[in-house]
Amino acid sequence: MAPTRKIKCDCGETLQEKEIELDHILTYAMVCPKCSFTTLTKDQAKEFRKRIEFHKAIDQEKQVIRIGNSMGITFPEKLSEFGISVGKKVKVEAIDGRSFKVILA
Ligand SMILES: [Zn+2]
Known part of the structure; x- marks a missing residue:
């Protein structure tokens, strides 16, 4: 760039x-x-x-939901336009005591 x-x-x-x-x-x-x-x-x-x-x-407010024995948050379908799909690997990393980021592989 x-x-x-x-x-x-x-x-x-x-x-x-x-x-x-x-x-x-x-x-x-x-x-x-x-x-x-x-x-x-x-x-x-x-x-x-x-x-x-x-x-x-x-960017939106989400509610933590129960998925089997785990907790989860859902992503809007619109993210598929940005190359994110079911089965795709992501990395979850803590930023501080109250936030974390999801890094797309
Ligand atoms: Zn100048």
Whole structure:
């Protein structure tokens, strides 16, 4: 995803690709290290749009349910559009005392 051409900021510095949080969504952007001017390339904007759609599909409040002798949470069917399907392996990892993440393989 690294840009092949350099983009100069009005302040004279060269923009650098960085992962930033934009509207609460982590995304890659071109950021000026001097004045913090931020912009997206066409590819970064495409990826950002994809991540917005992913957030729309997954971000919600869920209730823990009983599945056999285990507890579980369900994922919406819409996630299949993002390559997640029944039988697919995921990795579950604790973040802190109150949250964990599900990493898609
Ligand atoms: Zn600048």
